[in-house]
Amino acid sequence: MNDPPRxxxxxxxxxxxxxHGLSDxxxxxxxxxxxxxxxxxxxxxxxxxxxxxxxxxxxxxxxxGALGTNHGLATALYARExxxxxxLCLVDQPVDDHVRAQLERIGDSGAIVYRTxxxxxxxxxxxxxxxxxxxxxxLPAGGSSPxxxxxxxxxxxxxxxxxxxxxxxxxxxxxxxLGTGGTAAGLLLGLRLEGLQTEIKAVHVNDQLELxxxxxxxxxxxxxxxxxxxxxxxxxEVVHGYLGGGYGHATPAGTAALERARDAEGLKLDPxxxxxxxxxxxxxxxxxxxxxxxxxxxxxx
Ligand SMILES: *Cc1c(COP(=O)(O)O)cnc(C)c1O
Numbered sequence: 001m002n003d004p005p006r007x008x009x010x011x012x013x014x015x016x017x018x019x020h021g022l023s024d025x026x027x028x029x030x031x032x033x034x035x036x037x038x039x040x041x042x043x044x045x046x047x048x049x050x051x052x053x054x055x056x057x058x059x060x061x062x063x064x065g066a067l068g069t070n071h072g073l074a075t076a077l078y079a080r081e082x083x084x085x086x087x088l089c090l091v092d093q094p095v096d097d098h099v100r101a102q103l104e105r106i107g108d109s110g111a112i113v114y115r116t117x118x119x120x121x122x123x124x125x126x127x128x129x130x131x132x133x134x135x136x137x138x139l140p141a142g143g144s145s146p147x148x149x150x151x152x153x154x155x156x157x158x159x160x161x162x163x164x165x166x167x168x169x170x171x172x173x174x175x176x177x178l179g180t181g182g183t184a185a186g187l188l189l190g191l192r193l194e195g196l197q198t199e200i201k202a203v204h205v206n207d208q209l210e211l212x213x214x215x216x217x218x219x220x221x222x223x224x225x226x227x228x229x230x231x232x233x234x235x236x237e238v239v240h241g242y243l244g245g246g247y248g249h250a251t252p253a254g255t256a257a258l259e260r261a262r263d264a265e266g267l268k269l270d271p272x273x274x275x276x277x278x279x280x281x282x283x284x285x286x287x288x289x290x291x292x293x294x295x296x297x298x299x300x301x
Contacts, residue, residue, distance in 0.1 A: 002227050004150055005051035007082055010035045010043050013158045016168050019294065021264035023285055027168045027293045028267075029159055032300030037081065040299030041183050042074035044151035045143035049075075050082050052147045053137035060085035060136040062129060063143070064122065066248075067092060067115075068099035069106075070299060071142050076109035086111040087133050089122045093248060141209070142180025146222035152186020153193065153223060159293075160194035171198050172290030175281045177273035177297055178202035181211055184236055185219040187295070192232045198293075200236040201284070203277040206247045213238055239284075242276040253279040267296075274298045 014034055019026040035043040053061055061079050065072040065088065072088045079086040088111045093099060106113060114129070116122040130136070139145055163170050174191070176183050184202035191198050204211065216236050224231035244251030254275035261267040261278055269275040274297060281294055 001229055004048060004147070004226060005055040006047050006150075007051045007054065008047060009037075009078060009081065010047055013162065016159070016162050016293075018168075019261075019265050019267070022261065022282065023292075025291050026281075026285065027171065027291060029155075029174075029293060029295045031155075031296055032268075032298055035078070036301065037077040038070075038074045038299055039301040040070060040074070041152075041295075041297035042071050042143055042299075043078060044155050045148035045182055046075060046078045046151070048147050048150040048154075049137075049139055049143060049145065050078060050084065053084060054082065056137065058084065058135075058137040060087055060133050061139055062087040062089070062133060062136040063139040064089050064091070064141040066090065067095065068102040068248075070102075072111070073102060073106050073109060074299075075139065075143065076106060076111035080110050085133075085136075087129065087136055088113050089116045089125070089129070090114070091119060091122060092117050140180070142182060144180035144182030144185070144219065146219065146226050149182045149186040149189070149219055149223035150226060152183050153190035153227070154186075156187045156190025156196075157194055160191065160196055163196070168293070169291040170196060171293035173199045173201050173288060174293045174295055175201045175203065175277055176295040177277045178204050178211055178216075178238060179206050179273060180209060181216045181219050183295070183297060185216050185223060188216070188232060188235050189220050189223055189229075192235065193229060197235075201239050201281070202236060203239045203242055203280045205243055205273055205276045207243055208247050211238065239280050242280045244276075248272050251276060251279070253283075257282055268298070268300065270298050
């Protein structure tokens with residue numbers, strides 16, 4: 001197996017704990033504090049993305065998101081920390097207080113920001129942007145390139161180690177939010193490399209991208225090719241029915257799950273990703289057997 005370039009700024013392993021206040025079969029992998037500048041699931045991907053950019057001699061990373069993008073902000077912060085510039089192309093989304101605060105942080109991060117408005121206008125400006133910023137390292141939205149996926153391959157191996165150490169039982173299912181697919185793809189590949197048969201349940205929360213079992217498995221194959229290992233042919237289910245009005249729109253089921261997790265476990269969930277994931281998981285739990293793991297991807301820093 002290949003040993004891809006990686007810079008290390010995450011605080012690993014992240015802890016696991018039971019969520020027995022919600023169910024005696026439920027555990028959590030807590031990625032809220034993966035790294036000190038910005039936590040959640042993005043820093044795991046960026047260790048490999050920035051490692052790859054530096055190995056290729058790049059000076060800047062160009063990436064994409066909506067105005068309130070967690071991914072864009074995390075990329076800007078860790079790029080700067082590692083001596084790289086960051087160029088962000090941001091498409092519009094409804095502006096609320098959270099988005100305004102996020103835009104301010106992005107402004108403070110030193111990133112060069114283009115408000116391109118729509119995906120179409122971003123695509124049209126790409127040739128100019130690539131020339132203007134001297135062929136930067138281009139990173140897809142959410143950091144879910146095959147290289148970014150390697151962060152979650154490593155995360156799955158970290159979990160397998162915790163299972164072997166007796167910190168939690170081997171889960172029959174791992175539940176995570178499905179934003180751009182890198183988290184789900186990496187977990188599936190990493191768990192299979194460790195010999196675990198755990199199923200991945202990825203809750204559909206983003207209708208701005210074409211996401212299905214097939215697109216996740218394609219990403220798995222590309223990441224496996226980077227590592228020169230065999231890719232699994234199945235093992236992930238995309239769970240539908242929790243998106244509501246669309247990406248970023250809160251739902252009654254999500255809000256109810258957010259309140260339940262807060263009251264039972266003091267857990268802080270967000271309306272966009274983790275509360276919808278928790279809603280789906282809690283609905284399904286009575287009809288699944290065995291221990292279930294919830295992967296907490298939300299930034300708590
Ligand atoms: C970005 C994000 C996700 C989505 O992860 P993907 O790897 O893009 O599918 C999930 N949860 C939170 C809190 C996020 O910020």
